[in-house]
Amino acid sequence: MQKTYMHKPADVKREWHLMDAQDQVLGRFATQVAEKLIGKHKKEFTPHVDGGDYVVVINAVEIAVTGNKRTDKKYYRHSGFPGGLKVRTFDELQQKFPEKIIELAVKNMLPKNKHQDERMTRLKVYAGSEHKHQSQLTAKDKGAK
Numbered sequence: 001m002q003k004t005y006m007h008k009p010a011d012v013k014r015e016w017h018l019m020d021a022q023d024q025v026l027g028r029f030a031t032q033v034a035e036k037l038i039g040k041h042k043k044e045f046t047p048h049v050d051g052g053d054y055v056v057v058i059n060a061v062e063i064a065v066t067g068n069k070r071t072d073k074k075y076y077r078h079s080g081f082p083g084g085l086k087v088r089t090f091d092e093l094q095q096k097f098p099e100k101i102i103e104l105a106v107k108n109m110l111p112k113n114k115h116q117d118e119r120m121t122r123l124k125v126y127a128g129s130e131h132k133h134q135s136q137l138t139a140k141d142k143g144a145k
Contacts, residue, residue, distance in 0.1 A: 023064055057102055057125045059128065063102060
């Protein structure tokens with residue numbers, strides 16, 4: 001009789017993936033990144049073990065959105081004080097902090113559990129095509145996917 005395989009935390013092998021955000025639609029791209037961070041693309045995926053990989057995202061400033069989201073999409077944050085609501089549109093945030101857009105989209109697609117913060121630390125987002133993780137990438141990932 002065949003038994004169900006349960007992946008153990010000691011057996012986790014993390015890989016590095018380079019993903020190019022140029023001309024990619026934000027939501028679809030964020031789901032691909034989240035899948036790699038969670039580890040669902042691996043055959044030994046186990047829900048309670050964090051077996052995800054490292055993801056390096058380049059060209060965050062080139063991310064695309066559909067429809068009128070460029071002007072209508074709003075990002076909210078609050079200082080915690082009365083009247084402390086800060087609102088920015090997609091365009092304003094992309095000009096000032098292009099990495100933040102992808103980080104927020106990916107974070108909202110991750111499960112809300114104890115692994116979320118750990119997975120987010122494995123996400124590295126860069127506005128341009130230059131990054132400092134060239135030595136970690138394998139030969140197949142030297143060219144962006």
